[in-house]
Amino acid sequence: MVRTPCCKEEGIKKGAWTPEEDQKLIAYLQLHGEGGWRTLPEKAGLKRCGKSCRLRWANYLRPDIKRGEFSPEEDDTIIKLHALKGNKWAAIAASLAGRTDNEIKNYWNTNLKKRIKQKKGLDPIPITHKSINSSTGQNAIEPINNNKPVRSSGSARLLNRVASKYAAEFNRDLLTGLISGNRTVFGDSQNPSGKIDPRDSTLLNKVAETSVYINSSTLSDISDNCFNEFLSNEEISDNCFNEFLSNEKISDDFMYTTIDNIEFMEELKGILSGSGAEVVENSSDEVNAADEMEFIIGCWNE
DNA sequence: AAGGGCCTCAACCGCTATAGA
């Protein structure tokens, strides 16, 4: 289907804005406020399409826009947020007063991405931050450092989905154990009755291995409100997210830690998002992780 | 001085989400 262009009218100007055009736009918006972008150009005496006017205002002319170089603190925030949220420029911009999504996107692509690559030797792909120190030329997965207080990274979004799906069943201790990678909780030795299928404990151990950036003590320190939100929502709110970010127990370099089980994480993400990916572990049977987890939780509740 | 390559960033494009008729 061919999309109707947003500026189909003849005589619409494109390209760089002149100071005169800027003045006309500013004067009109100061008088009438934002909105009504489609009819604005004609009323303001501009030969531009409404969308162009809106973008010019939002990205350049708005009085609250902060211009100039990014501070080291802003750099740090962008890097951390990008690692968690990916290319969600508007979401990242919401945490940086006065910065626009467009500005942050440009800054990332022209500065931060390269800097991360040079300094850390990491592929600045969000979530994964895989090591690129591989002789094969492909991304290698570094072994985890078990001495670190913060487990190697996984996906906060993955945990969001897991937590969301099983919010009613999870309690704080259980989730804390899961997040902190307490593998023994799910081992066969903990299951003398044989209620839990070995494949299920394998699955849960894998979930534990893909533990997120947060360690158990961090989780116990966050507020109940935040924790409940974490459990009950598809995506955590900015307030909750900021609470996680500002928690001192989260390591500064947690964004750069590596993932010990990327393949499984991607697999599980696929399953939880409903794309029907499979987990097959030492078995010719096809195992649905979501179903398996429900089964396990049912066992725990007995 | 010239010109070619690279970099930056404002602006545009195409798409989705949402609200309202």
Next chain:
DNA sequence: CTCTATAGCGGTTGAGGCCCT
């Protein structure tokens, strides 16, 4: 429910400036 208008988002483009040879 469907359609349309509008807002918002992320990816891409290209003009202009800078640097190097």
